[in-house]
Amino acid sequence: MPELPEVETYVRELAPILHGRQVTGAQLLWPRTIAAPSAPEFAHQIVGERFAAFGRRGKYMLLGFESGVTLMVHLRMTGHLLVEATPAPIARHTHVVLDLDDGSRLLYQDSRKFGRLWLVPDAEPVLRGLGPEPLSGDFTVAGLAAKVAGRTARVKALLLDQSIVAGVGNIYADEALFRARLHPTRAGGDLSITELADLHQAIRDVLVDGIARFGSSLGRSGLQNYVRPGGERGGFQEEHRVFRRTGEPCLLCGTPIERIVLAQRSTHFCPNCQK
């Protein structure tokens, strides 16, 4: 599932392809994909816009146009954004088609239809409520401590809360907790400052490592929740130490990795290493 490293990879790889391209047409095959403005307004307003700026905030892709408006994309579970150099028949699960001025097309595909697109003059209202960007200086141990102080919710649930820290999802939450040697059911407010410092560092480390490997491409078999814009798989799944390794030996101590359900999310951990 696309989390911060996957979205970052998308932005980095789409930027050189899209920069300077102008949108010449728009088709909305599943209008509910558009979160704002209304679907007809979106289709009308985006035509003529020229891509000029590329960014990311949490799991939101921010594709800025010369005019100042921003196309925001949240892939949620199974969203894909890809550029097709030479138009082919519209593939299944394609919900948005943007024709570009060089004859290529930007496609939004999403089998589960959870992902959303916005076209907004200002991204800030959509992003309001997001916690600090974990790889920036805004994310501090003191800030993390303040956010979890007094919280009885489990630390795993708090890591999934985008107002605590932006961009962490189920994969990187489990991997960060393993690296910090913290049991996922620990109450957030019970963590010592030392444990929070370890967790803070682990979150940063796991995200940096994920970006370096172009994200995690999962798929119980053929289904790929995430592939890079050009279709290649990421490589970080090969470095997962706990995520979807249920029953396999812990890489540190050999104890079988356990799976439990927390906050409606599967959670993987080493019962020996994580206290």
Next chain:
DNA sequence: ATAAGGCCCTGACCGC
């Protein structure tokens, strides 16, 4: 204010 549960969706997978 916080915590927990439902909902949106559909492909994959399982048991019969």
Next chain:
DNA sequence: TGCGGTCAGGGCCTTA
């Protein structure tokens, strides 16, 4: 082979 049921899960909404 076909069919129905279950699972996965990010963010938003409702409920307690």
